Amino acid sequence: MMDASSRRAYRAQLRHPETPTGKAPSRAGRNLPAAIGVGAALGSLIIATALLFPPSFVALVTVVVVIGSLEMTTALRAGRFSPPLAPELLGATLVPVAYLWGSDALVVGYGLVCLSVLAWRATQGPGRVARDVAGGVFIVTYVALLASFTSxxxxxxDGGQRIVVYALVTTMSDIGGYAVGVLFGKHPMAPSISPKKSWEGFSGSLATSALAGAISVPLLLGGDWWAGALLGLPLAFFATVGDLSESTLKRDLGIKDMGNLLPGHGGLMDRLDSLLITAPLCWILLGILVPA
Structure with missing residues (x-):
């Protein structure tokens, strides 16, 4: 856990980052070969499980929720929260519940898990109960509930194809924004939150996400190209919101990454910030634009 002086020093490092040799990092800001390799491996795993055997995809997402919940719990504890871990891990069951019994069961299950967070923390005695319960409910909502929309x-x-469209459109938003931002970024979008994110990069996110939707929706779902473009634009917007939101959270907690599980990315939650927040939006929009 960081004390006040350590947190101030870390925030100063975020504003003026340097490598261990004292040189400024590249504009890429990450280990690009490692990031590409990890991203390709994760993407292949998602596509393979979704298309070949949907229950294996549900099992994969359940495991991801468990790991993500552990990372989020560790991160919040760095900020002096003590969310109860056991009911947060119980939230992983929302993923198969949504797959087996649908959206109504998801709502009921989410309510019961949130109540279990309150009940579990109440048995541990007084002392920052409201903070701890709020942290636990936040983790259940941000990780387990949002991930359950993939179920x-x-x-x-045509669920496998829908997962591919969702993953492709959201990922292309990240790739397009990153590439355009590195090459042409001059006007910071939110310098106090994410110094490398630019308005030029955001325009790249919108363009590549809309293009990915316009191509993938007709090919994979038999929908109109314009429906895919309409899907891509709001997904790119909310993917950027998700990225900025997690950056804000990490700065407030005084941490650089949510973990170190994935080379070139940090923790699993550092990779999932965009995918989580776009999952419910993609489910709603595809249901309207391209009904199954």
């Missing part, structure tokens, strides 16, 4: 996506008759 609703894959439960459609």
């Amino acid at each position: 609703l996506l894959i439960d459609a008759p």
Whole structure:
């Protein structure tokens, strides 16, 4: 856990980052070969499980929720929260619940898990109870609930293809924004939160995400190209919101990454910030624009 002086020093390092040799890092800001390799491996795993055997995709997402919940719990504890871990891990069951019994069961299950957070923390005695319960409910909501919408996506008759469209459009938003931002970024979008994110990069996110939707929706779902473009634009917007939101959270907690599980990315949650927040939006929009 960081004390006040350590947190101030870390925030100063974020504003003026340097490598261990004293040189400024590249504009890429990450180990690009490692990031590409990890991203390709994760993408292949998602596509393979979604298309070949949907229950294996549900199992994969359940494991991801467990790991993500552990990372988030560790991160919040760095900020002097003590969310109860056991009911947060119970939230991982929302993923198969949504797949097996649908959205109504997801709502009921989410309410019961949130109540279990309150009940579990109440048995541990007084002392910052409101903070700890709020932290636990936040983790259940941000990780387990949002991830469970992928179960609703894959439960459609063409669910595997819907997962591919969702992952492709959201990932292309990140790739397009990153590439355009590195090459042409001059106007910071939110310098106090994410210094490397620029308005030029955001325009790249919108363009590549809309293009990915316009191509993938007709090819994979038989929908209109304009429906894919309409899907891509809001997904790119909310993917950027998700990225900035997690950056804000990490700065407030005084941490650089949510973990160190993935080379070139940090923790698993550092890779999932965009995918989590776009999952419910993609489920809703595909249901409207391209009904199964």
